[in-house]
Amino acid sequence: MGEHPFWVLVVQVVVVFAYYLLLTALLIWAERRVVARMQSRLGPNRVGPFGILQTLVDGVKMFFKEDVTPAMVNKPVYNIAPIIAVVSGFLTIAVVPIGGEVTLFGETFTLVVSDLSVGALWILAMASLHVYAVFLAGWASNSPYPLMGGIRSSAQMVSYEIAQGLAVASVFIYTGSLRVSDIVEAQSGPGLIDGVPAWNAITLLPAFLVFVVGMVAEAGRPPFDLPEAEGELVGGFNTEYSGLRFGMFMLAEFMSVVTMSAIVVTLFLGGPAGPTFGLPDPFPGLLGVVWFTLKVAAFIFFFILLRGALPRYRYDGLMNLGWKILIPVALVWTMVTAGFVLLEQEQPGLGVPARLALAGAAAVILLWLLATSRRPRDRDDGTDHHDVAPDRGGAGDAGVRDGDATTGATETPDDESQEVTS
Numbered sequence: 001m002g003e004h005p006f007w008v009l010v011v012q013v014v015v016v017f018a019y020y021l022l023l024t025a026l027l028i029w030a031e032r033r034v035v036a037r038m039q040s041r042l043g044p045n046r047v048g049p050f051g052i053l054q055t056l057v058d059g060v061k062m063f064f065k066e067d068v069t070p071a072m073v074n075k076p077v078y079n080i081a082p083i084i085a086v087v088s089g090f091l092t093i094a095v096v097p098i099g100g101e102v103t104l105f106g107e108t109f110t111l112v113v114s115d116l117s118v119g120a121l122w123i124l125a126m127a128s129l130h131v132y133a134v135f136l137a138g139w140a141s142n143s144p145y146p147l148m149g150g151i152r153s154s155a156q157m158v159s160y161e162i163a164q165g166l167a168v169a170s171v172f173i174y175t176g177s178l179r180v181s182d183i184v185e186a187q188s189g190p191g192l193i194d195g196v197p198a199w200n201a202i203t204l205l206p207a208f209l210v211f212v213v214g215m216v217a218e219a220g221r222p223p224f225d226l227p228e229a230e231g232e233l234v235g236g237f238n239t240e241y242s243g244l245r246f247g248m249f250m251l252a253e254f255m256s257v258v259t260m261s262a263i264v265v266t267l268f269l270g271g272p273a274g275p276t277f278g279l280p281d282p283f284p285g286l287l288g289v290v291w292f293t294l295k296v297a298a299f300i301f302f303f304i305l306l307r308g309a310l311p312r313y314r315y316d317g318l319m320n321l322g323w324k325i326l327i328p329v330a331l332v333w334t335m336v337t338a339g340f341v342l343l344e345q346e347q348p349g350l351g352v353p354a355r356l357a358l359a360g361a362a363a364v365i366l367l368w369l370l371a372t373s374r375r376p377r378d379r380d381d382g383t384d385h386h387d388v389a390p391d392r393g394g395a396g397d398a399g400v401r402d403g404d405a406t407t408g409a410t411e412t413p414d415d416e417s418q419e420v421t422s
Contacts, residue, residue, distance in 0.1 A: 008107050016113050019289075020093055023258045023296065024251065028055045031254075031304045038308040059247070067243030070141070077140035082245045085133035085252035089259055092126040095119035095180050096262050099272045099288035103281050111272075111289065112181075119180035120172050123263055124165055127218060130256065131157040134220075134237045137249070141240040149237035152226045152315065156217060159322030160224075164214035166330035170207040170337045171200055171267050180266060188273035201268040206333040206365045208268045210326050215260035217318065220253060221303055223310040224318055261299035262292075269295050329365060336361050 029044065029052055036043030044051030069075065099111035116122050131153050138150020172178050175186045189198050201208040217224040228236030238249045265271055272288030279287070313321070340357065 005107070008109060012109055012111065013113050015109075016093070016098060016111060017090060019098055020090075020255065020258055020262075023293075023300075024255045025055045025059075026052075027257055027300055027304075028058075028254050030300070031307065034301070034304045035308040062247035062250075063244055065243045065247075067245060070143075070240050072142040073240060074140040074142065077136050078240075079245070081133045081137035081140060082241070082248035082252070084136065085130055086248050086255070088126055088129035088133065089252055089255040091129070092123060092259050093262060094126075095122050096259075096266050097181060097184060097272055097288075098262075098292050100285035102285035109285075111285065115179065115181050118178045120168055120178045120183065120267070123180075124161075124168060127259070127263075128157065128161060130218075130252065133249075133252070137241070138237040141237075143240055145235075146237045146239045149226075149228060149239075153220070153237065156224070156226055156318060156322075159319050160214040160217040160326065163210050163322060163326035163330040164218065166327070166334045167204075167207040167211040167214065168267065170204050170330075170334050173334065173337050173341055174200065174204060176341075180271075183267060184271040184273055187270035197270060199269050204268070204333070204337065206329055207337075208264075210330045210333075211264055211268065213321070213326060215264055216303070216306065217322075219256040219260045219303070221257060222307045223313045225312060226315055226318060257300060257303050258296065261296045261303070264299060265292065265295040271295075329368075333361075333365055336365075 032054070033043040033051070044054035047053040047057050069078070094113040095116050097110070097112035097115070102109045102111065134153040135150040138146040138148070138153070141147065171183060175183045177183065177186075183200075187198050187200060196202065220228065228238070238246055241249060270291075272292040274287065274291030276284040276287055
């Protein structure tokens with residue numbers, strides 16, 4: 001990028017960041033509309049056509065809303081936490097291309113901020129910074145519920161980021177490069193079968209599935225939104241925030257959905273790679289933006305469906321999922337990928353037989369994952385304690401616990417019903 005004039009670099013940065021901010025604004029509106037339809041409601045429909053300007057109005061309101069700072073907070077850390085949350089999101093997408101090269105006015109624009117030689121590692125490093133914002137916000141609030149949300153975020157990060165890092169390791173081992181543009185280019189050629197894209201999601205299917213689960217936890221979205229957990233922790237780590245600083249956390253959360261969608265599309269679904277139909281410049285580069293946007297929109301819709309359809313995971317359930325399923329599968333698959341690459345190291349790339357064998361190994365590990373996830377949880381006494389109300393009295397309460405023999409009604413204790421609700 002050194003041979004380009006400075007104004008070209010500025011235009012590239014502004015276009016890329018504006019693209020992601022626009023997608024974030026559309027995500028907020030789309031999520032409210034889609035979830036409303038899933039719940040037989042209308043959603044925003046007053047401001048602009050189909051309520052599409054509601055996000056703009058809410059942002060202006062958030063900007064001018066009174067900002068209250070509690071007296072007990074650690075002010076320097078309290079103020080810097082939301083800034084870290086937003087900045088980490090912008091830094092993560094700096095190496096993700098949104099399209100190909102576009103030639104306009106005699107200059108060539110590359111639709112990426114910086115194509116680093118260690119782009120894959122940059123993505124992992126910058127994405128992990130978000131957890132510092134969450135933990136610092138909880139700690140600086142000097143309040144028990146935000147602190148619990150921050151601690152949850154730290155433990156949650158360890159459980160899924162190891163597996164997520166191993167999934168990314170499978171990608172750059174298979175591709176042979178840490179540069180994001182090389183990973184995209186490797187997926188633009190012919191696939192295992194004629195007419196099938198050469199996406200890493202096909203050949204590295206277990207790594208793709210592990211990364212998808214990890215990206216939902218990374219974004220802090222349902223069913224893995226444990227650091228917030230409104231029913232248990234009031235508002236979670238951002239309970240003591242209001243006004244613009246709360247809005248920054250909200251922007252960072254929604255932006256992480258777009259960021260994670262862009263990353264999984266780039267690493268596993270070819271990024272902006274797609275058919276160009278033999279069109280002249282600048283249309284091939286612009287078509288890359290179209291393909292990239294469609295792929296990202298599909299994953300954004302996936303995030304929205306998860307929020308509307310699934311209840312929140314229990315905390316120990318997420319730990320079990322991370323340590324007992326995701327990490328073993330990701331570790332085994334990374335070794336399988338490395339083994340096949342070593343077998344084919346004397347050739348410029350993996351041959352078709354090796355790729356087919358790799359796909360077969362992916363199917364075997366996927367079946368093992370499904371079989372393991374459906375295995376019932378072992379109990380010391382063989383009883384599911386969460387389905388049985390606790391014993392609060394003697395034999396005289398047996399009729400209440402077991403159900404009225406006359407009416408067949410069963411009374412559920414108050415705290416048990418709250419547990420089920422939350």
